[in-house]
Amino acid sequence: MNSVYVDLAIGLVIAFLLFSLLVSGINEGLVRILGIRSKFLWAYLRDTLDGADGKRSWIPSTVREVFARLPFGHRDARPKFDPMPPPAHSTATTWSGRLYERLREIDHSSAGRTSISFVPPGRFAVAMMEMTAAEGGVPAMLERLKQDGSPLYGPLKGVWDSAKDDVDTFRKGVEAWFDGEMQRLTVLYRKYVRWVIAALGLVLTLFFSMDSLEYGKAILSDNAVRAQVAATADGGAAALAGLRAKCPEHPADPYACVTEILAEPAFVKIVGSAPVSVVIPDNGNPRWIWNGGEWLSRLVSPGHWPGFLITFVALLFGGPFWWDILRRLTGIKIRPTETTP
Template sequence: MAAVLSVYLDLALGLVVTFLLLSLLVSGINEAVVRLLSIRSKFLWAYLRDTMDGAGPHGSWLPTRVVDVFRTMPFLRDPRPAHEARPAPASAGEVPETGTGASMINLLYERVREIDHGKQGRTSIAEIPPARFAVAVMELAAANGDVEGLLARLKQMGSPLYGHLKGVWESAQGDLDRFRKGVESWFDGEMERLSMLYKRYAKWVLAVLGVAVTLLFSMDGLEYAKTLLRDDAFRASVTAVAGSGQGAYDELKARCTGAGDPVTCVTETLSEPALVKLMGQALVSVSLPADGEPEVRWNGGAWWDRVSTPSHWPGFVLTSVALLFGAPFWWDVLRRIAGLRSRR
């Protein structure tokens, strides 16, 4: 009974570790693409443009369809203001009286650009602390006389921010300190909503990356589980032979038929994990021989045969779905199976 439990425990650990490693790879690729294309910064400033200046000539700046996350947001439209290396001026600029060329975004960026560094001529700010946003609003109010003057200018401009700030100002009942805290609380809630929207779109990106990684490595989860069980059975056969169990010799003989040295065959078979065997069938594989330099092989033909074989598709689907749970989930599962305690 203990031996059976050990086999299934090895199977569970092998699958969990594999899904964890592939999930980390997917997360790493996603983070690299996000940083390279400044996706988080673009999401923030797209929201700010919609909230402060209204929809642009092409509609909302924020992506409204999943395809916009892959096409419009990274490449076609950049909502970020131009980077300015100088610190913010001592006094805030007044909100323009008309909507012609008026941009609340530029006025806001003027107040927060101390925390900025340029990236391809655009701002790289991906997060504005709610307290700093509230202070920026108070500075703009002071530049326009008072909060009532700021609200009048925003209404004249047709800025969507007018409705939000008017509600906060009425709730504060004319108290500037309560108004500042109200703006801070409102902006904090909006950032949480934006984070939820970003995560919703990020799930689609991670799903596409998960399928790509699964196909790139041709990682058949069902085949991998079968290989793990077969390796355990082979190890049991070798142990039986070592214990003079001649009846278990058949599996060992079948595995090493044609090998010049049976001992070398057994050693290589036992020392090559199932994960290494399957990774060797990726589109590009790397082998580490005992002697010599690492070898990089192109497995285009064998890889296409695996990908185009319908019997492997259920395993590919299983792996892709498993990667959707993410690395934190699989790390938690591994920690629970292994009995590791988390440190806080």
């Protein structure tokens, strides 16, 4: 009996893991195609170096803006891609543009705007020191930032005062400050990503009409059929009556019915509830089948809603969580990577 519940738990965990990986994969694909990380970083850099110019920050502050402004907003803060090396004398009209001039060497975009989505704190500090040298020193740099109304003036002024006129200490302070800002920005980015993951999880749950309760029942049903087959094998011909009752369409050969049932496991049945599914017959080529009517009927049926809700909540935990649960249930151990001295 315990093995039945273990099979049920493993089946559910595997389903949640696969769907979570699918959600993560779609999210990562959208992030790369739309350049979300790069947009997010340069929106922050522009607001930090140049200010919002009396306008709202490009970084979204509401859930609606996460899906509207962040991927498709017309105020793209990313600088235009430039393959040229850093110029000796800056021609940029903004501080974020001057920063990009110092970061061109780590940009590998082939067209359009920059693809830089992460700036190492050490590299940012070096870029700031290069800009400082071009201004004639830290005091002159701070004065220029103050005149331009840059929000960067306050943090750098505090770092310079703490450094007590020591340039090397100032560089390390800028690096530490930017490292902290990147950590804060990462937390903010993950906060927005949660909403995207939730939206994708809801869409996939409804698209596949993944009813976890129905799926669990299907797993138990498969186990019951297997147990019936085992009992039949031990009981001889007299035990076939139970299988014939389960398979009225195959009265002469109930094993053919069992073969059909076990050849279509519970997970395949659940995935097959999508609007479009594929059927692989014994003979012939696979064919696509439109299940729109049945799929819509499942969506509007209140009996499936609790299962949909369980699936949606489960996907919010993410793939790493379900992978850890699967390892605990199955005893899978990952060997530590050996390092050579």
